[in-house]
Amino acid sequence: MAYVVTPPCIGCKITYCAAACPVEAFREGENYLLIDPDICIHCNDCLRECPVNAIFPEDEVPVVWKEWIGINARESKKLPIIRDLKTPLLDKQCNIREL
Ligand code: F3S
Numbered sequence: 001m002a003y004v005v006t007p008p009c010i011g012c013k014i015t016y017c018a019a020a021c022p023v024e025a026f027r028e029g030e031n032y033l034l035i036d037p038d039i040c041i042h043c044n045d046c047l048r049e050c051p052v053n054a055i056f057p058e059d060e061v062p063v064v065w066k067e068w069i070g071i072n073a074r075e076s077k078k079l080p081i082i083r084d085l086k087t088p089l090l091d092k093q094c095n096i097r098e099l
Contacts, residue, residue, distance in 0.1 A: 002037030011093025027079035
């Protein structure tokens with residue numbers, strides 16, 4: 001079962017998750033990341049890293065964000081791999097302003 005990035009990532013894009021991923025499953029959108037479920041090995045490393053708790057196992061995604069399971073599966077295929085830490089975005093859509 002893959003892990004899923006959900007809306008708390010939007011505007012935050014902290015990227016600790018991508019740097020922790022041992023299999024390069026993360027993909028980089030403009031203001032959030034996604035996980036390619038065909039690459040994810042559900043190792044748990046990213047879950048621990050996200051300061052805004054944006055990542056969930058597929059069967060634990062909150063009901064209001066269920067559509068993000070499909071968004072990760074579909075849209076991740078169109079985006080480039082991100083494997084390294086980048087400067088966090090932390091824009092006005094993000095619920096935290098500093099780390
Ligand atoms: Fe997003 Fe959290 Fe990763 S904010 S980029 S899922 S560390």
